[in-house]
Amino acid sequence: MGVITPVGNDLDTFWQSLINGHSGVGPITHFDTTGYRTKIAGEVKDFDPADHFDKREIRRIDPFSQFFLVAGRQALGQAKIAFAPEDADNERAGVMVGAGFGGMGAFIDEVALMLDRGPDRVSPTGIPKIIANMAAGLASIENNLLGPVSCVVTACSASANAIGDAAELIRRGAADVMLAGGSEAAITTYGVAGFNQSRALSVRNDQPSRASRPFDADRDGFVMGEGGGALVLEDRDRALGRGAEIIGEIVGYGMSADAYHITLPRPGGTGAARAMKAAMADAALEPGDISYINAHGTSTEANDATETAAIKIAFGDEAYRVPVSSTKSMTGHILGGAGAVEAIVSLLALNQGLLPPTINQESPDPECDLDYVPNEARRFSGDYAMSNSFGFGGHNVALVLGSARVASTEAT
Amino acid sequence: MEKTDIETRLRDVLVTELGLDAEKINPAANFETDLDVDSLGVVELLMAMEDEFGVKIPDDEAEHIHTVGEAIDLVHQKLNS
Numbered sequence: 001m002g003v004i005t006p007v008g009n010d011l012d013t014f015w016q017s018l019i020n021g022h023s024g025v026g027p028i029t030h031f032d033t034t035g036y037r038t039k040i041a042g043e044v045k046d047f048d049p050a051d052h053f054d055k056r057e058i059r060r061i062d063p064f065s066q067f068f069l070v071a072g073r074q075a076l077g078q079a080k081i082a083f084a085p086e087d088a089d090n091e092r093a094g095v096m097v098g099a100g101f102g103g104m105g106a107f108i109d110e111v112a113l114m115l116d117r118g119p120d121r122v123s124p125t126g127i128p129k130i131i132a133n134m135a136a137g138l139a140s141i142e143n144n145l146l147g148p149v150s151c152v153v154t155a156c157s158a159s160a161n162a163i164g165d166a167a168e169l170i171r172r173g174a175a176d177v178m179l180a181g182g183s184e185a186a187i188t189t190y191g192v193a194g195f196n197q198s199r200a201l202s203v204r205n206d207q208p209s210r211a212s213r214p215f216d217a218d219r220d221g222f223v224m225g226e227g228g229g230a231l232v233l234e235d236r237d238r239a240l241g242r243g244a245e246i247i248g249e250i251v252g253y254g255m256s257a258d259a260y261h262i263t264l265p266r267p268g269g270t271g272a273a274r275a276m277k278a279a280m281a282d283a284a285l286e287p288g289d290i291s292y293i294n295a296h297g298t299s300t301e302a303n304d305a306t307e308t309a310a311i312k313i314a315f316g317d318e319a320y321r322v323p324v325s326s327t328k329s330m331t332g333h334i335l336g337g338a339g340a341v342e343a344i345v346s347l348l349a350l351n352q353g354l355l356p357p358t359i360n361q362e363s364p365d366p367e368c369d370l371d372y373v374p375n376e377a378r379r380f381s382g383d384y385a386m387s388n389s390f391g392f393g394g395h396n397v398a399l400v401l402g403s404a405r406v407a408s409t410e411a412t
Numbered sequence: 413m414e415k416t417d418i419e420t421r422l423r424d425v426l427v428t429e430l431g432l433d434a435e436k437i438n439p440a441a442n443f444e445t446d447l448d449v450d451s452l453g454v455v456e457l458l459m460a461m462e463d464e465f466g467v468k469i470p471d472d473e474a475e476h477i478h479t480v481g482e483a484i485d486l487v488h489q490k491l492n493s
Contacts, residue, residue: 054431055431056453120459124459125456
């Protein structure tokens with residue numbers, strides 16, 4: 001697994017930040033926020049592209065792809081998987097990447113150039129920098145992956161879909177190894193302006209680290225994050241056969257649609273609940289088997305109350321027992337990359353026996369009355385976690401993840 | 413403008429705008445085979461040359477540029493015609 005996030009650019013730093021309740025949110029430095037309602041975000045820090053790419057690559061590769069490629073290198077390195085161009089099993093290895101936008105920054109720059117200097121002054125490498133599938137394309141080129149290579153664009157559920165879809169490709173025999181995950185780099189002039197106009201973002205500019213407060217009564221919108229997460233999914237027999245260190249298992253994948261509104265969740269949470277139920281059914285598990293839910297938990301008024309209602313529908317009496325936390329309280333919302341980053345959180349939680357908290361829990365909201373692991377990490381034990389991801393357009397995705405223990409020992 | 417001046421400025425552009433390796437740039441260097449400039453890079457090269465020297469390079473003339481020396485010659489010819 002690999003991560004580039006506002007709270008750490010490697011797994012250890014990332015995890016330590018989360019269990020210590022460190023926020024990665026601060027004033028926006030990527031551009032001048034004069035005139036913006038929102039002036040804060042969770043930016044990736046200490047990421048110098050020159051440490052990872054040559055000069056031409058830096059010019060040609062948008063940050064969203066850079067984040068995924070570097071997270072992917074971490075993941076492949078940890079998995080001890082490297083394909084050479086001549087390897088015969090290249091064709092059994094692929095990539096599935098989720099992104100909400102793609103190269104939004106590059107798009108903004110190219111359009112500005114076109115309006116300023118004319119259509120014959122835009123860059124010939126602009127389009128390949130912008131298109132949302134290019135993180136997947138670049139990862140296949142860099143790692144000699146010749147099998148299924150694709151991209152999911154389902155807004156904030158994109159990389160959860162990517163992981164689920166990649167697992168499905170392995171399950172049905174179309175691939176043995178899939179690099180899966182997602183990324184986003186939308187803390188840009190238009191990205192913040194656009195979300196501001198939809199009134200989705202927190203404007204708690206004077207208290208950046210307290211701005212993302214999922215499930216808290218004083219929440220006032222989400223905080224944009226950026227970064228990426230990557231996981232190496234491998235056919236179980238292949239992994240066992242080569243003696244790989246198995247971190248976990250994708251045991252359930254559920255999807256549903258709200259079919260309701262372009263940005264708002266369906267009130268009552270019935271859509272999200274169906275995705276959670278579908279994921280548990282896919283895993284052949286009951287609510288009582290789930291020991292942790294990493295919530296979508298965006299810190300918007302609508303999401304958090306609706307997700308809480310959805311958990312109650314899907315989990316019944318177990319809803320008040322199962323701990324639920326939103327690590328977006330610390331990372332901000334990494335949009336298309338969130339599902340992958342949070343699937344990684346879920347696996348780390350299971351394997352470390354530690355629940356990362358939801359920080360900034362100060363004022364209880366009567367509509368949000370579950371156990372959100374407030375403010376402090378907590379010890380626990382369990383073998384299955386659920387990670388929820390919902391996207392504009394009404395996409396609901398739930399993944400059920402199994403610990404290293406069950407992945408390594410259960411009968412096939 | 414003298415060819416040596418054009419070469420100096422072109423070298424700077426190739427390094428800063430196209431990210432090419434300064435040590436590999438000489439008049440005999442072939443853009444594709446020596447400097448690893450791909451088809452998209454050729455368009456970047458032409459745009460950078462047009463901006464740097466204030467000339468227009470139509471596609472049919474661009475087709476004849478394979479080496480750094482040929483690029484220098486074309487610019488020199490356009491500036492002195």
